[in-house]
Amino acid sequence: MTIYGVALLAACTLLGVLLGDMLGAALGIDANVGGVGIAMVMLIAARLWLLRRGLLGEGVRFGIAFWGALYIPIVVAMAATQNVVGAVKAGPMVAVAAVGAVALCFGVVALMGRFGGPVETMDEAEARQLGEAAAEPAGTAP
Amino acid sequence: MIAQVLEAQGLLTAFAFIGLVMGLSAAVSRYLTFGRIHGSAIAVLAGLALAWAGGSMTGGTHGLADIPMLSGIGLMGGAMLRDFAIVATAFEVDVAKARAAGLYGALALALGLVLPFTVGVLVALAYGYTDAVSLTTIGAGAITYIVGPVTGAALGANSEVMAISIAIGVLKAILVMAGTPFLARVMGLDNSRSAMVFGGLMATTSGVSGGLAATDRRLVPYGALTATFSTGLGCLFGPSLLYLAVRALIGG
Numbered sequence: 001m002t003i004y005g006v007a008l009l010a011a012c013t014l015l016g017v018l019l020g021d022m023l024g025a026a027l028g029i030d031a032n033v034g035g036v037g038i039a040m041v042m043l044i045a046a047r048l049w050l051l052r053r054g055l056l057g058e059g060v061r062f063g064i065a066f067w068g069a070l071y072i073p074i075v076v077a078m079a080a081t082q083n084v085v086g087a088v089k090a091g092p093m094v095a096v097a098a099v100g101a102v103a104l105c106f107g108v109v110a111l112m113g114r115f116g117g118p119v120e121t122m123d124e125a126e127a128r129q130l131g132e133a134a135a136e137p138a139g140t141a142p
Numbered sequence: 143m144i145a146q147v148l149e150a151q152g153l154l155t156a157f158a159f160i161g162l163v164m165g166l167s168a169a170v171s172r173y174l175t176f177g178r179i180h181g182s183a184i185a186v187l188a189g190l191a192l193a194w195a196g197g198s199m200t201g202g203t204h205g206l207a208d209i210p211m212l213s214g215i216g217l218m219g220g221a222m223l224r225d226f227a228i229v230a231t232a233f234e235v236d237v238a239k240a241r242a243a244g245l246y247g248a249l250a251l252a253l254g255l256v257l258p259f260t261v262g263v264l265v266a267l268a269y270g271y272t273d274a275v276s277l278t279t280i281g282a283g284a285i286t287y288i289v290g291p292v293t294g295a296a297l298g299a300n301s302e303v304m305a306i307s308i309a310i311g312v313l314k315a316i317l318v319m320a321g322t323p324f325l326a327r328v329m330g331l332d333n334s335r336s337a338m339v340f341g342g343l344m345a346t347t348s349g350v351s352g353g354l355a356a357t358d359r360r361l362v363p364y365g366a367l368t369a370t371f372s373t374g375l376g377c378l379f380g381p382s383l384l385y386l387a388v389r390a391l392i393g394g
Contacts, residue, residue: 013229024377033377036225036347037370040232040363047233067230071362072182073160074227075352077219079189079319080160081205085197087313094306097265098313101258101284105343106325108253112246112339113330121332122360125236 005063012043145211152214159212163188183323183356190316228351228370231363236334243338247368250342254372258284258345259384262310274389276303280310281388282380286346286373287311293380315349322353331357334364341365345372 013036020035027033043064050056087094120128148155167185175184193205202208207216217223262284263277271277279299283290283306290307293299299307322331322340330336331354341350341364350369354361 009226009230013226016229017225020374023374027378033374035370035374036228037367037374039225039229040235040367040370043229043232044235044237048237061233064230064233067227068233071227071231071351072185072355072359073157073164074218074223075348075355076163076182076185076189077156077160077215078224078348079186079219079316079352080163080192080196081207081216081219082190082193082316083197083203083309083312084190084194084205084316086203087309087316088194093265093269094309094313097262097280097284097310098317100261100265101310102314102317102321102344104257104261105254106321106329108257109250109331109336109340109343110329112250112343113336119242119333119335122334122358123332125334126360 001057002059002063002066005060005065006067007063008046008060009043009064009067012039012046015039016042148211149213153217154214155212156214156218159215160218163192180323180356182359186319186352186356190320224348224351228347228362228366231366233363234360235363235367243335243364243368246335247338247342250339251368251372251375254343254345255285255376255379255384257343258314259380263388271303272392274385274392275299277392278380278385278388279303279307281384282376283307283310284314285311285376285380287315288373289345289376289380292377293385296381297385311346315346315352318344318346318349319352319356322349323356326357331361334361337361337364338368341368342372345369345376347373 016037016039017032017035019038020032023033023035047056050060087098164181164185167188168181170184171181196206196209196212197203200208204216206212207214207219259281262281265284266277266280271280275294275297276299278297279290279294280303282293287308288311290311291304294304294307326332329340331340337354340354344350344353344365347366347369350365351362354365
């Protein structure tokens, strides 16, 4: 059932945000500490649990994948509601600080990628998984 | 009459409107840039441009959502649905890959707090701020626009400094959203590990998720995962450790 997937996703998100708020309160800050991250970890755990018990049906998958697929349009809507005028108008100090911080961090990401040694790219991983999926039926045949 | 219906059914209007923006962006990508610039990147840029237009027209602070007919975009792009959709992307996370980033991810989280914070504090010093509370609040804004005001509120910063702090964070998010797809190749953003490092270093969840979405959708969950932890750590360490460090160095 599709609604089970949507409900599972909603439950994970709610619980994550709640735990994030509680963590914030426990630490004495009026903010959510890592709520979305906690929710993501719970959803990953839930998927593994369902998968192991064979309960991960097409409907459940669809209920979650649908919202994942709407992610980019939601980000576009989010971009369309930013206070762009305010950020541009606030003056040179804001621009200097933001551009400096972003440029430095972009540079460090590039550096850390160079030092880490080779990693499988998303394209390679996808090709490998497709290859494995294709090889599997042949491998299990008597 | 039409305006009334569009306003009353705000969320549906938003779905239709954003669908139109995505469609036009895909067409621009295909026919004007011959597929060189991803449709999602153009859509995010179009969103920012529309936010500027909306803000200029209404004088409000919520971009297009300040136009009554398009107020549903505020709901569609608001924290609730954004978090819901981000969590949904976790369904595609490969646990083995996420674990492989381990040490690098942790290092990126730490650098993602210290580096932008230091830049923010130095810029604030250059512009004549000398008290530890203002310096810390402005530095925290360079982490994200959430960490900035949370830190400022906890330390009792004045409203001008708070506004500057938020503005730096918002501009950072916008720059990351707009710049990532163009610099993705230089940064080596083609695998799950670099996406996690990127998320941790950039910290801004909206910037990271927008930027990665426009680069390669498959990278989004990895970057968003570390970015949300970065923001959380920032809220934790901004008013505490970072403030104490600034006070120890500046003395006041």
